[in-house]
Amino acid sequence: MSNSIINWFKYASPASFYPLAGRMIPWFSWLAVVLIASGVWLGLFVAPTDAQQSEGYRIIFVHVPASWMSMFIYCVMAFWSALGLAFNTRLSGMMTAALAPTGAMFAFLSLWTGALWGKPMWGTWWVWDARLTSQLILFFLYLGFIALQSAIDDPRRADRAGALLALVGVVNIPVIYFSVQWWNTLHQGASVSLTKAPSMAHVMLEGMLVMALGFWSYAIAVALTRVRCIILEREITSEWIKRNAVE
């Protein structure tokens, strides 16, 4: 490959990505700490009390960003899966595998905080609302992906089978979302809607965005740490690890 064009695949090799990931982890970790701390401060102390929901609404500062992240991480996994199947890069599969537990954690967090919020607001831990149900199904999709990966011993097969499943899953997510939505509206009418009050105070939105960015940094830091472990596990016999990585 000539020097004039960018080598897009330079960091596709675990050997060159491993140190890069190592350099990026502290940055994202500190960013996550600072952003989440300021998000918590904005959410708990600066944001005004909600007129209708009083103090209980403050859980949305965790709930909404966690829901965003759980959906976004599945899309990122599908992106890496497509890349892995198209270019046959080893690192893509490792990235997908590293992201899955974090995505599942966010999906669970979103369901859990949703239940905690639902109890005082709606008087029930769980309703068969379209969004709740599709979030639950997303959580099942994460669990299926993790179960499939851990059932296959050969890492190459695990990566490629997981990639196929993630892609099929991402195609299905809109279908599932709309089917659940129509199922719900057809059955019970709009029982409980998650739609917020028409106008949200500015500082609430800011707090939520700061928290989302914090969760984002956290997800990156954790996924990079996990991908480093996966690289070490899989490449333990290779020369470059013996030379550089094991200090």
Add this chain to the structure above:
Amino acid sequence: MNGFVMALRRDMVLALRHKSEWLTALFFFVIVTNLLPLGVGPEASLLRKIAPGVLWIGALLSTLLGLPRLFAPDHADGTLEQMALSPIPLPWLVAGKIVAHWLVCGLPVVLMAPLLGLQFDLPVRSLGLLVVSLMLGTPLLSAIGALGAALTLGLRGGGALLSLLILPLYIPALIFGAGAVEADLAGISAQGHLSLLGAILVVSVFFSPWVTSMALRIALE
């Protein structure tokens, strides 16, 4: 196309010589749906209300029961590798196997469903609709399930893993299939549900043999 007919005929002959396999799936369907009234009580109005969902979930589970046998025996004796190596395109062979799976595991369920519907006190009009919705839905279950069977081929705990992978993907079929019958029971037109079910059927029958072949090649590597 030849490969499609060949795989279909082969799997049908094999299935007809091992009658116990598909009869087990059918009896499973009958028993599971018959257990439900024993669990929730014999009140006719309640049973009529839950009948579409119960019959659909029964169909879903009994389809799932036959899925591990879709590729596993052929994988064990090496036939599957020969299929993958043969000049006939693998998706055609897979399509034949999927149709055979539907004829063996899906169709008997569709034909048995009206009888079970009678047990749940469904009106005759809804029974017809139940058959139509299952007729559209069960091939869809076979098509999506084939992908799961291919992905879990030869794995530890394949059967349980298969259900974990596939059941979330069955949800749209369940919603529209059972929804069609429920809408009819409530006096609303079921056409919207059936159209959507048909649309999902067309898309998944078109893509499934292709994606399943990819999964099989990954498993055979």
